Amino acid sequence: MTAQVAELSIGVGSDGPLIVDGLELELAAGEVVGIAGETGSGKTTLGLALLGHLGPGLQLRRGRVSAAGVELLGPAAATGSQLRAARGRTIAYVPQDPAGALAPHLRLEAAFAELARAHRVELSPDRRAELLTRVGLPGDDAFARRYPHELSGGQQQRVAIALAFCLTPSVVVMDEPTTGLDVTTKLLIADLARELAASEGASVVFISHDLPLLFRVAQRLVVMHEGRVVETGTPTALLEHAEHPYTQRLLAAWRLGGSPAPASDGTRQVLSVRGLSAGYGDVQILHDLDLSLGVGECLAVVGESGSGKTTTARAISGLHAEHSGRILLYGEPLAAEVAKRDRAQRRAIQYVFQNPWGSLNPRRRVGASVAITAQYLRGLNRSDAEALAVQTLRDVGLRADHAQAMPQHLSGGQRQRAALARALAAGPEVLVCDEVTSSLDASVQADIVALLKQIQAERGLSMVFITHDLALAGELAHRVAVLKDGRLLETGPTRDVLAHPQHDYTAELVRAARLAG
Amino acid sequence: MSLHAQHSKTSTSVWHFLRSDPRLWAGAVAVAAVVLLAIAGPWLAPHDPSAFVGRLYLRPNATSWLGTDVLGRDVLSRLLAGGRLFLIQGLAAATFGVLAGVLLGILLGVTKGRTAAFLLFCSDSVMVIPQILLVLLILAAFGSAPLTLTIAVALAQVAYTARVIFAATGRVTTEDYYRAARAVGMGTGSLVLREVLPNVAPAVLVEYGVRLSISFVALASLSYLGFGSGDVDWGAMIHENQGGIALQPWAVVAPVLVLAAFLLGMNLLRDAVARALAARSAR
Numbered sequence: 085m086t087a088q089v090a091e092l093s094i095g096v097g098s099d100g101p102l103i104v105d106g107l108e109l110e111l112a113a114g115e116v117v118g119i120a121g122e123t124g125s126g127k128t129t130l131g132l133a134l135l136g137h138l139g140p141g142l143q144l145r146r147g148r149v150s151a152a153g154v155e156l157l158g159p160a161a162a163t164g165s166q167l168r169a170a171r172g173r174t175i176a177y178v179p180q181d182p183a184g185a186l187a188p189h190l191r192l193e194a195a196f197a198e199l200a201r202a203h204r205v206e207l208s209p210d211r212r213a214e215l216l217t218r219v220g221l222p223g224d225d226a227f228a229r230r231y232p233h234e235l236s237g238g239q240q241q242r243v244a245i246a247l248a249f250c251l252t253p254s255v256v257v258m259d260e261p262t263t264g265l266d267v268t269t270k271l272l273i274a275d276l277a278r279e280l281a282a283s284e285g286a287s288v289v290f291i292s293h294d295l296p297l298l299f300r301v302a303q304r305l306v307v308m309h310e311g312r313v314v315e316t317g318t319p320t321a322l323l324e325h326a327e328h329p330y331t332q333r334l335l336a337a338w339r340l341g342g343s344p345a346p347a348s349d350g351t352r353q354v355l356s357v358r359g360l361s362a363g364y365g366d367v368q369i370l371h372d373l374d375l376s377l378g379v380g381e382c383l384a385v386v387g388e389s390g391s392g393k394t395t396t397a398r399a400i401s402g403l404h405a406e407h408s409g410r411i412l413l414y415g416e417p418l419a420a421e422v423a424k425r426d427r428a429q430r431r432a433i434q435y436v437f438q439n440p441w442g443s444l445n446p447r448r449r450v451g452a453s454v455a456i457t458a459q460y461l462r463g464l465n466r467s468d469a470e471a472l473a474v475q476t477l478r479d480v481g482l483r484a485d486h487a488q489a490m491p492q493h494l495s496g497g498q499r500q501r502a503a504l505a506r507a508l509a510a511g512p513e514v515l516v517c518d519e520v521t522s523s524l525d526a527s528v529q530a531d532i533v534a535l536l537k538q539i540q541a542e543r544g545l546s547m548v549f550i551t552h553d554l555a556l557a558g559e560l561a562h563r564v565a566v567l568k569d570g571r572l573l574e575t576g577p578t579r580d581v582l583a584h585p586q587h588d589y590t591a592e593l594v595r596a597a598r599l600a601g
Numbered sequence: 602m603s604l605h606a607q608h609s610k611t612s613t614s615v616w617h618f619l620r621s622d623p624r625l626w627a628g629a630v631a632v633a634a635v636v637l638l639a640i641a642g643p644w645l646a647p648h649d650p651s652a653f654v655g656r657l658y659l660r661p662n663a664t665s666w667l668g669t670d671v672l673g674r675d676v677l678s679r680l681l682a683g684g685r686l687f688l689i690q691g692l693a694a695a696t697f698g699v700l701a702g703v704l705l706g707i708l709l710g711v712t713k714g715r716t717a718a719f720l721l722f723c724s725d726s727v728m729v730i731p732q733i734l735l736v737l738l739i740l741a742a743f744g745s746a747p748l749t750l751t752i753a754v755a756l757a758q759v760a761y762t763a764r765v766i767f768a769a770t771g772r773v774t775t776e777d778y779y780r781a782a783r784a785v786g787m788g789t790g791s792l793v794l795r796e797v798l799p800n801v802a803p804a805v806l807v808e809y810g811v812r813l814s815i816s817f818v819a820l821a822s823l824s825y826l827g828f829g830s831g832d833v834d835w836g837a838m839i840h841e842n843q844g845g846i847a848l849q850p851w852a853v854v855a856p857v858l859v860l861a862a863f864l865l866g867m868n869l870l871r872d873a874v875a876r877a878l879a880a881r882s883a884r
Binding site: 398434437445447506 | 777778780781782783784785787795796800802
């Protein structure tokens with residue numbers, strides 16, 4: 085056993101709500117323990133408590149945390165220099181944002197040297213080279229002389245991991261280390277965590293809201309909900325019989341559902357994109373892209389960040405005029421700029437944005453934001469538009485009184501529903517959904533996907549569903565188009581693409597998506 | 602109706618942060634005192650501010666509570682009479698300067714394109730000239746009547762405000778809600794009034810506070826340099842009486858104290874409002 089958490093309770097102040105409630109955890113050497121849970125479940129507070137740190141305003145109510153014989157939190161906790169000596173040496177931390185973890189003015193070699201100096205140990209260049217090689221980076225001196233900004237996000241995270249393992253700690257806490265990384269890079273980081281735990285004999289605590297990833301990386305899973313451990317077990321055991329309803333919901337959110345069968349015979353096209361090329365200034369993002377969307381069909385456009393998905397969605401919606409090629413709505417060419425399209429055309433194509441935090445005007449009530457679409461695009465007067473807004477908010481699972489709320493008073497999921505209502509209030513024929521679930525928690529994602537499915541079926545909508553997540557595409561889409569570097573790699577019915585990917589790249593995405601299964 | 606409700610809601614939450622800020626109260630007391638002094642002063646003055654009441658540079662005494670100035674006029678009466686025009690000019694200059702700057706900044710921010718870039722470049726170029734120098738150039742060309750002086754100070758503020766509001770507008774136009782509004786086919790006018798203006802309002806408010814302080818400082822400095830437009834004026838009082846500061850310090854100290862209290866109060870108020878707005882948006 086490398087570390088122990090006993091009866092740990094942490095709350096806000098001395099009488100505020102509990103963030104972590106009576107938590108028990110033991111870590112064994114060489115083991116990767118996955119901590120799963122959503123925003124607010126207390127994962128990060130637990131991660132920091134393992135380092136003997138309490139967030140601002142938080143107080144230890146009960147219990148203790150100890151690692152390798154040092155008490156980090158509790159009645160006899162180490163303080164001052166003892167605690168500092170333990171951090172980094174006995175217990176190390178890999179934060180969520182690698183760019184913030186590496187001091188921008190230090191070359192990589194200096195970052196290693198600084199860590200060694202702080203703990204008064206000798207660190208030979210050979211050890212540094214060995215560590216960098218182990219995390220899949222070049223071990224040569226030229227690489228060690230680079231600055232953090234000269235690395236990609238994935239490389240920065242690997243350096244952060246190498247630094248964490250540098251002084252052979254007993255415990256390494258990784259707090260959402262893959263957020264913001266590409267699917268393929270995520271997998272590399274997860275495999276790395278597992279390998280290093282085994283070879284260095286450290287316990288790795290891998291905190292994430294990404295369940296499929298945890299299934300891949302962890303030997304043991306701890307599911308947290310509202311500060312408590314609701315379930316614990318090996319990934320296989322959890323998959324077979326999760327007992328707690330929260331775990332079941334979390335799992336249901338991520339299981340690959342059966343992909344919908346093709347919706348239309350493909351004879352009637354509502355939207356087609358012909359030879360679309362687009363860019364920003366001198367940078368070309370899209371190269372000669374062809375897409376088509378049948379009536380009542382859902383087309384998933386899948387690719388990593390930078391593959392041109394959002395640019396495609398914006399060009400279709402007339403929000404990225406800097407493009408060539410043709411976009412046809414029922415065979416009629418559309419103007420590049422939305423202002424030059426007529427009202428019927430603007431009404432027919434509605435865009436739902438990725439980030440629900442920025443897509444609603446923060447100074448306007450939610451109901452008014454929804455009503456504006458109906459006013460502008462359906463020519464309704466104000467009171468009719470407001471009535472329709474309330475009705476539409478209900479349709480997407482919000483209450484009538486949410487119409488009077490300001491966006492900042494809604495949760496992310498509620499905002500995304502409101503943004504969806506705004507699009508639906510126009511009475512669209514094509515819904516363009518740009519990564520609409522990517523900034524939401526797992527179980528909220530599942531709710532939104534279920535809602536989209538239901539609305540699409542009820543209203544007979546055609547949908548362009550932009551996502552980086554093939555699993556999600558499999559859930560919703562009749563057909564998939566895979567984008568890489570702004571080019572269409574392959575397209576076909578979802579079932580076929582998932583079962584028999586034609587490209588290595590697609591196969592990789594499928595593998596990433598299949599992690600849960 | 603809903604618009605009204607929205608305004609009262611936001612102002613309560615800003616007020617919530619403001620209420621407990623000592624800067625607000627200290628600033629409000631200082632500014633209110635000076636404003637009252639300036640408004641009521643001319644009626645309270647014991648003497649005609651331009652009448653000779655005794656020998657020059659008399660120390661404070663029973664007839665002249667703050668003594669007399671370089672020409673033997675009553676310092677207290679001149680102090681009480683010297684604020685009205687100054688305050689009106691500063692308020693007017695800042696208000697018109699900010700209005701013009703906001704209009705320019707938003708229009709440039711929304712239209713973008715080559716013309717906008719060129720106009721912004723021109724506006725930026727004006728900022729290269731020190732403000733006082735710019736005002737002095739205008740005064741040299743058009744004389745220093747009170748209205749000319751006010752306009753000159755107002756013009757000197759436009760480029761700065763335009764730059765700040767241009768940046769704030771740019772933050773709005775890159776947000777998705779702005780794209781969503783474009784996508785429903787809103788015209789430029791509606792985009793400005795319904796999407797941009799409510800979201801740049803906090804920046805405008807803070808900028809207005811900054812421009813008020815700067816306008817007052819500019820006016821006081823110009824008076825001190827001898828370009829003031831009033832017969833009695835705090836800046837001018839400092840200028841006239843600085844030669845006798847060893848004999849009769851009050852003729853200089855009194856207007857300095859009033860000006861300092863006023864400007865400090867203005868800055869405290871603006872700081873409190875800016876902090877409250879930031880605290881609200883951070884939530």
